[in-house]
Amino acid sequence: MNSLEPLNQTKLYGLDKYFNELVKLYKNDLYPNKILLSGQKGIGKSTLAFHFINYVLTLDDKYKYDTQNFEININSSEFKTIQNKSNSNLIIIDVELEKKVIDINQIRELIINLNKSSFNSKPRFVLIDNIELLNVNSINALLKVLEEPNKNINFILIHNNRKILSTLLSRCINFKINLSNNECLKISNKILDNDLNILVNNEFVDYYFTPGRIYKLLQFSLQNDYDISNIDLKTFLKNLIEDGHYKKNNFIYNIMHGLIELYFRKLNSSYPELINEKYRYFVKKIADINTYNLDKESLFIEFNDEILDA
Secondary structure, three states: OOOOOHHHOOEOOOOHHHHHHHHHHHHOOOOOOEEEEEOOOOOOHHHHHHHHHHHHHOOOOOOOOEOOOOEOOOOOHHHHHHHOOOOOOEEEEOOOOOOOOEOHHHHHHHHHHHOOOOOOOOOEEEEEOOHHHEOHHHHHHHHHHHHOOOOOEEEEEEEOOOOOOHHHHOOOEEEEOOOOHHHHHHHHHHHOOOOHHHHOOHHHOOOOOOHHHHHHHHHHHHHOOOOOOOOOHHHHHHHHHHOOHHHHOHHHHHHHHHHHHHHHHHHHOOOHHHHHHHHHHHHHHHHHHHHHOOOHHHHHHHHHHHHHOO
16 A cells, blocks of 8 residues: 655645646746645645645756656655655644644744754745644744745645634635545545555445545554455444544544444435434534533443444
8 A cells, every 4th residue: 555645645646736726826926925725634735735845846956846747756855855854945843743732832943943044045835734733822923923934935834624713814825625525536546556446345435535534544444453445334433432442543533423424324224214313413412522522432332332233
């Protein structure tokens, strides 16, 4: 299985028009230095950002970005240093392991780095992923940087269609990235060398399916010895709940809502009245948990007992 990590993706699939739009703006000296790439999580926003950054940083290099095939030259020193996170023209900020938010110390370190002199005359980029996870202090500190950015500094913020402060949104040009479910399936299949139907049971393919999500699902299944090419959705959900994976893995917790909704839809044709009533009940409970930070364990155990074991 190929790695779908944005840093490693040398080919850009399905986002050609967005890449070309950014390139056109840059060539015409109209590229804004503060942009927001917003859209469903896992559709390739970060990959698009890395490709555009590579394009800009290799314009005068021997191993330029291939704009005809939307491909990064693996011999590029810019690509290699971005991969190992040592590129002097790119600062990457994301949620650190074992943390739930991007904290103020990360933004303070960013400010210090931006005040340092550059090693060359190339543009500098700041890529901040999952900006909806900035806490209040982090946002306030970032707003000051965005208001008066240093010369030759370009900000690319990645937003996963969740609520963010209007003050942050107003300081950036918003590029909305959209892909249909069918486009997501095609991209996933290309990245997985046309092995999608072999690697993943069709029961897991739904509206929320994105290349990033399927990569993480496959990665999780390999790490935990789940064969999602053969296991059905009901059994998988039972395993996730009984083994408590939603408590240990943020990705699993974040997709539980979608998996539960998908399971209800599959049941709906057989027991429409009962399922619709139960579906509304559990969807509301999940929303309440996310809103009021209530106990999620009791909810998932209740779902397991009342629906999966029914």
